[in-house]
Amino acid sequence: MKFNNETHFTFSSKSTMLALAVFLLLLTETTTGWSKPEALRTTHDRGGCIAREREALLSIKAGITADPDGLLSLWRGQDCCRWEGVSCSNMTGHVIKLDLHKRDDQSSLEGEISSSLKDLQHLQHLDLGGNEDLTGPGGRLPEFLGSLGDLRYLNLSSLDFSGTVPHQLGNLTRLLYLDLRSYYGLSKELHQEDLLWLPQLSLLKHLDMSYVNLSTVIGWVDTVNKLAALEVLRLSSCSLNSTGHFVSRSNLTMLEILDISGNSIELQFKAISWVLDATSLIYLSLEYSGIYGMFPAHLGNFTSLEVLQLSGNYLKGMLPDTLTSLCRLRIFELAGNDVQGDVTVLIDRLPKCSWCQLQVLRLGHNSITGSLSDWISNVTSLTTLDLRFNKLTGPLTTGIGMLSNLIYLNLGYNQMDGLITQGHFAKLTELRHLHLSGNSFTMELNSDWIPPFTLQSLGLTSSYLGPRFPQWLKSQKNISFLYMSGTGIVDTMPGWFWTVFIGAEILDLSSNNIGGKLPATLGQMGADVLDLSSNRFTGSVQQLPQYTTELDLSSNFLSGPLPLSLWPIYIESLFLSNNYFTGTIPASLCQIQSLRYLDIGSNMITGHLPRCSEHVTSSSAMVTPNTTSPDSDSSSTMPLSMSIETLRIDNNSLSGEFPLLIQNCPELTFVDLGQNKFSGSIPEWIGQKLPQLKYLRLRSNMFSGYIPAQLKELRHLQYLDLAHNNFSGSIPRSLLNMDGMTKTTELADRDIPSGTSSGIIAVDDGDVPGGFAYYYIDSIFVVTKGQGREYIGQSIYMVSLDLSLNHLTGDIPKSIGPASGLVSMNLSLNHLTGKIPESIGSMRSLESLDLSSNQLSGEIPSRLSDLTLLSYLNLSYNKLSGRIPSGPQLDTLNPDDPTSMYIGNPGLCGPRLRKTCPGNHAAESHPKESKGGSETMPLCFGLSVGLVFGLWVVFCSLLFKKTWRVSYFLFFDEACDKMYVFVVVNWARMRRKVMATD
Known part of the structure; x- marks a missing residue:
């Protein structure tokens, strides 16, 4: 190449010019992404893509066993660079990008990641995120991914991997982006024992290992600190430990996003020095990490911070006054801590320079006091304001109505009161969630008022809306969650309610005085939860909502037959108690496999419970209801297992023997058959068929026979009430030896x-x-x-035993003592004999003991004085004898009428009966006498010594002091004379009066 004065340079040959042109084309492709023309392509890539890489892609496709959206169905033809999700280099033709991540509108791919992926040696971008079922039968994260040395981007998020993260990933030294995050709820767990491979990724800018179990990793802070290029670090819910949080110098100066929420680090905020040194942070989330102590003043150094999330920790006190420099703050979440102080002071410590852009403010579940003043109207950009579960007082300021961007408002469960008028909602056009429950607001809204908002959820529990049903709700057709329990409504339910809220998910109008009849269209309601309890609804119930899971119609005036002919398909909880339902319980009950809680107590139901068996034929597996009578038996039937955990049918007129339906409910924990007309004995199978039973109440029936010893097999039983029946025989020796009876509740x-x-x-x-x-x-x-x-x-699961008013005989078992968790025991009104066992004194949790109206004899055990929690005792009407024991607790029981506890036992004696025990008169004359002797003896001795000493002082003074002796005798003579004159005069007057009367 030679230079020229006119053109500055010339090319000596055409080859040099061609080489320069190719160089410029390659440079342009690299910098601008320009595609080279077909003429410049090499001969090997004119067929579409490199054959070996096309075969690798087809092998990857073969490993996909399910592709619901047909994402790979277009992988046809020779040019694999045009296939969906595949990109090739315009310079070399090699596959450099494979993007098969699951989008929001797509279904997950299923199968496994083929090992042919390692043949794509020039791959720079691999994204399989969201395909949770793409892990293969082994479920392991493939080690061969470590051989893709050109990778810059690797996203395997939300794949349901198990086992350890392979250390071979440390070979990906060019990696800039690594996302291995899992999600809570996946069936498997990815974990890592150490992170020694991580520092090899020195170029890494984005690291996300959220939900990967790192509980055994030691010194994770020091390891992460070696990644000086990190801009994003997410280690949420990794079970990080508290060791190794101190580093001499933080290298994470480029860090912009830090999320270590959901860990149990349990350190003071100031101890996390490496966090406080990352002053370039834009996003900081330390939620639910066990951080405790005072708020550090260093928070004010994060001048770039836009998101600060500290909810669910143990921070206390007031915010520091150094936050005023956080002018970019958009989201501030501090819920679930121990923040104290006045809300106005707290707001003043937030940066006023951010008020125009602060969008989310969550301070719920703290101890914030004070009232909402007009400062709220200045935070005009707020979309979310959450102050629930604090100690706020006073009225709701009308300034809240100026927040035109507000979407979510929750002031629930404070101590606020006062009027709420239409002015409070003046400009809340964007409001979608309004929750004021748990306060004492009074809503004063015009009957023709039309709200400016369209709500999706509304909570007004315990606020006063009545007495008329609020008409403004008619315009809120998009509400899915409505909570209006205890709002003082005394009105008839308007017909439009059932139409407007036909699609709502949760409807709670309980504890009002809403009347009227339930509509015939009730079955069309789409509510998942419907609670109309404690109102005044009348009439019959023709059908139930077909898709509800929780239905409560208890405590109304509903009548007619039980509405069980068409059971809801997914019903789990059904409460129909305290009504006037009649008839019998239909056999359709047996078909509801999802039912967990059933309460139809306090009605007028008669008949027997269905047996719940099903016909099984060899030709069909179809289940059909048993149409035989409840008590019939058939060899062609077998038990139908049910999911009921709580069964309450008390206070009806049900009859028959112990319901066989119960043996089909192995998950039962709570059974109440009390106040019916059941008869027969308790079946022996109860111990084997109900392994989870904790509560059994058979009170006020006509059961008879022995109490079966098989009850001891109910290991978890802690509440047993068999009172007011006709049981006979003795109390089983092992009745109180179950684990449940030894539990302190x-x-x-x-x-x-x-x-x-x-x-x-x-x-x-x-x-x-x-x-x-x-x-x-x-x-x-x-x-x-x-x-x-x-x-x-x-509290209903307190440990209790009640066998009163039966015909039990024999003695109280001596083995009764191990029931150390027993709170209440009532064995009264039986025919028990023998002595009260000393082992009762070991029941340290006992608060109530009633053994009255039996034939117990002998002395009252002195160990009763060891029951320091005892607050009720009744031993009356037995044959007990001897001294009543005393003690700090026994002596304080029933102070108004202490004798009532022991009346009817002629042989008892002691101070509490004011009856002297034989052979100990002196002791009985002093009620405060203790075992160590009379408490009055020191007092008497002191008085005697004082009297003797005083007499000797007077005697010696008169003996040795003549003037005192003369004065004393003169005074004595004068006093005697006056007394003599007084007696003589009064005697004479008395005689004259008597004579005058005669």
Whole structure:
């Protein structure tokens, strides 16, 4: 090449010019992606793509056993570079990209990742994400992926792999993007014992291993710290341990996104120094990681931060005042901590410079106090405001109505009150979720008011909406979740309600005074949960919603036959108690395999329970209902297993022997047959057929026979009520030796007011729309401590035994003592004999003991004084004798009438009966006498010594002091004279009065 004065340079040959042209073309292709013309392609790629790589792709296709959307059906022809999801290099023709990830509108591919993939040695981009069933029979993450040395991008997210992450991935030294995240709920688990291979990926910018089990990895912080190029790090829900969080110097200066949420790190915020050093962060999520302590002031250094998520930790106190520099903050989540202080102060510590762009503010489940003032109207960009479960008071400011971008508002379960008018919703045109439940608001809205919003969920539980049914709900046709329990409505249900809310998923209008009849179209309702309990609905129920899973119609005035002819297909919970239903329980009950909770107590149902058996023929596997009578037996039938866990049919007029239906319910934990007319004996199969049973109540029936010893096989039984029956024989020796009877149960909710019935209740869990989920709650009427009361929730599972008012004989088993968890025991009104066993003193949890009206004899065990929790005792009307034991607890029982506990036992004596025990008169004359001697003896001794000492002082003074002695005797003589005159004068007056009267 020679230079020229005119053109600056010339080419010495045509070959040089051609070489330069090719160089420029290659440079253009590399920088702009320009495709070379067909004339410039080499001879090997004019057929479409490299043959060996095409064969590899076809082998990969062969490994796909299911392609529901036909994604690979177009993999035809010679040019594989044109196949769906395949890209080739325009320069070399090699396959450099394979993208088969599952899109939102697609189905997952099934099969396995073929080993032919390693033949694509020039592959730079591999994306199989979302295909959870593409793991093959072994389910292992393939090791051969480590041989694809040109890979820059690898996405295997949401594939249901098992086993360990292969260390061969460390060979992918050019990798920039690695996504191995799994998801909670997948059947398998990917785990890793160490991350020694990870630092080899020195160019890595994006790393996501969320839901990969890293619990055994030691020093993971130090390992990650070696990846200086990292911009995105996601290790959510990896079971990360708390070791090795300190590094001398953080290299993660490029980090923009950090998510280590869902781990149990359990460290103070300030201890995570490597997090605080990453000041370039835009996104920081430490939710549910066990972080505790005060908020660090270093948070103010994250000036680029847009998303800060700290929910579900143990942070306490008030926010630091250093956050004012976070001017880019868009999302701030701090729910589920121990944040304290006034809400106005808290808001003032958020950066005011971000108010115009703050979109999400979640502060629920804390201890924030104060009231919402007009500051709320300044945060105009808010789309989500969640302050539920705090201690906010006062009215709701009308400034809330200025938030025109607000989509989600939840102020539920605070202590707020006051009026809510139309002004509170003036500009809330975008509002979709409104939840004010658990406060004491009063809604004052015009009857013709049309809201500016269209809601999807609404929670107004315990707010006052009545007395008329709110007409404005007629316009809310998109509501899927409606919670209006206890809102003071006293009205007839309008007909439009059933039409407007026909497609709603959850409808809760319980605990109001809503009347009227249920519509004939009730079966067309699409509600998954329908709760109309504790209202005034009348009439019969012709059919039930066919797709509901939770239905509660209890505590109304419904009548007619049980609406069980057309059972809902997916019903799990059905509550029809406290109504006026009549008739019998139909055999269609046996067909509902999904039913878990059934409560039809307190009605007027008669007859027998169906046996629930099915015909089985050799020619057909079809299940048909048994049409035989309930008590018939047939060799052609077999038990039909059911899923019932709770069965309540108490307080009806059901009869017959112990229901055989129960033996078809192996998952039963709660059985209440009380207050019916059942007879016969308890079957011996009960111990084998009901292995999960915890609660058995047969009270107030006509059962007879012996109490079967097979009850001991009910290992989990902890509540047994056989009272008011005709059982005879002795108490089985092993009756209280089950594991359930030795369990100590916390009765935290025992003070819940009576009148609450079993059913489904709304509980906040923060995961479903509106922040509610529905759970089942049990309640029962229990006789304990001499009175009946309603127990609800977990407290019904207190450990209790009630065998009262039967015909039991024999003695109380001495082995009764191991029931250390027993809270209440009632054996009264039987014919028990013998002594009260000393082992009762080992029942340290016992609060109520009733052995009255038996024929027990002997002395009361002194070990009863060891029962420090005992608050009720009744030993009356037996043949007990001897001294009544005393003790700190026994002496405080029934202070108003202490004798009532022991009345009817002529042989008993002691201070509490005010009856002196023979041979110990002195002791009985002093009620406060203790075992160590009289408590009054020191007092008497002190008074005697004082009296003697005082007399000697006076005597010695008179003896040695003459002037005192003279004065004393003069004073004594004068006093005697005055007394003599007084007596003589009054005697004379008395005689004169007597004589005058005569």
